Amino acid sequence: xxxxxxxxxxxxxxxxxxxxxxxxxxxxxxxxxxxxxxxxxxxxxxxxxxxxxxxxxxxxxxxxxxxxxxxxxxxxxxxxxxxxxxxxxxxxxxxxxxxxxxxxxxxxxxxxxxxxxxxxxxxxxxxxxxxx
Amino acid sequence: xxxxxxxxxxxxxxxxxxxxxxxxxxxxxxxxxxxxxxxxxxxxxxxxxxxxxxxxxxxxxxxxxxxxxxxxxxxxxxxxxxxxxxxxxxxxxxxxxxxxxxxxxxxxxxxxxxxxxxxxxxxxxxxxxxxx
DNA sequence: AACAAATTGGGGTATATACCCGCGTCATGG
DNA sequence: CCATGACGCGGGTATATACCCCAATTTGTT
Numbered sequence: 001x002x003x004x005x006x007x008x009x010x011x012x013x014x015x016x017x018x019x020x021x022x023x024x025x026x027x028x029x030x031x032x033x034x035x036x037x038x039x040x041x042x043x044x045x046x047x048x049x050x051x052x053x054x055x056x057x058x059x060x061x062x063x064x065x066x067x068x069x070x071x072x073x074x075x076x077x078x079x080x081x082x083x084x085x086x087x088x089x090x091x092x093x094x095x096x097x098x099x100x101x102x103x104x105x106x107x108x109x110x111x112x113x114x115x116x117x118x119x120x121x122x123x124x125x126x127x128x129x130x131x132x
Numbered sequence: 133x134x135x136x137x138x139x140x141x142x143x144x145x146x147x148x149x150x151x152x153x154x155x156x157x158x159x160x161x162x163x164x165x166x167x168x169x170x171x172x173x174x175x176x177x178x179x180x181x182x183x184x185x186x187x188x189x190x191x192x193x194x195x196x197x198x199x200x201x202x203x204x205x206x207x208x209x210x211x212x213x214x215x216x217x218x219x220x221x222x223x224x225x226x227x228x229x230x231x232x233x234x235x236x237x238x239x240x241x242x243x244x245x246x247x248x249x250x251x252x253x254x255x256x257x258x259x260x261x262x263x264x
Numbered sequence: 265a266a267c268a269a270a271t272t273g274g275g276g277t278a279t280a281t282a283c284c285c286g287c288g289t290c291a292t293g294g
Numbered sequence: 295c296c297a298t299g300a301c302g303c304g305g306g307t308a309t310a311t312a313c314c315c316c317a318a319t320t321t322g323t324t
Contacts, residue, residue, distance in 0.1 A: 006245045007149040007164050009257050012189060014146035016264040017139040032139050050302060057144060062281050085289050085302045113138045117263055124256030125141050131249055132148040182272060194311050217272040217319045
């Protein structure tokens, strides 16, 4: 009865679900955000910071800092391209291994959510991204 | 087609809506999170950090830091109570004024969301908090 | 009353996020 | 071929968030 604020409801839901995914992924030392970024880079191969930011719909500086975290963990590395301003980000071998190890853990979290929410909610959540 | 990850969908939705609310509330220099905290304190009167954390379903240390932000902005102040460990947080006069000024801005953001999402999604979002 | 247990809050560390600014680099128009 | 403008990214600052640990305090138990 307290918060009919849609933003607060979504923020709370995001916090709660993030905690669930993070708990699963902690086994390989990843957060959900890191897993998602690894997945993105793994799918596309090489991308610049700006391209990653656009792809993930994040601020460019945010993406830069998120990539730095993965670099510190030696999960991604930067390779130069022709353009001296940009550098391409790609997975390291460790990054690929870590991503592979994380996949079943992510799936377990995904299943946990599916078991918790009812199908209508799943559908509504899925439609959110296109609506906003 | 990319991210069927429920967590990512919710996090993205939370980011997007937060940006909308923050844009409206920027007129009085508040963020959505700050507005929500002011509202909570305003409703209940006086609460300790721990009580606020429970009420908002946040980590205690997170709440402590969020309260510090409001203190820096002179929107809340702490008063001692019998218990030497705790101190009660309450709104300052400025805090009350700021909250009153923010209310219509929050409502505008709320209306913007209602105009953007369809009723089914609104219903599903509202039900999320009890499900998770 | 004395000691153990629980509570409270602060601080350290880490991540995620966004905005602004400036520096270096590229590309394009004279 | 150079100047200007566009682009890419790092850094500074601020907020939001959570985990851990610790000190002070209160509470509960014997």
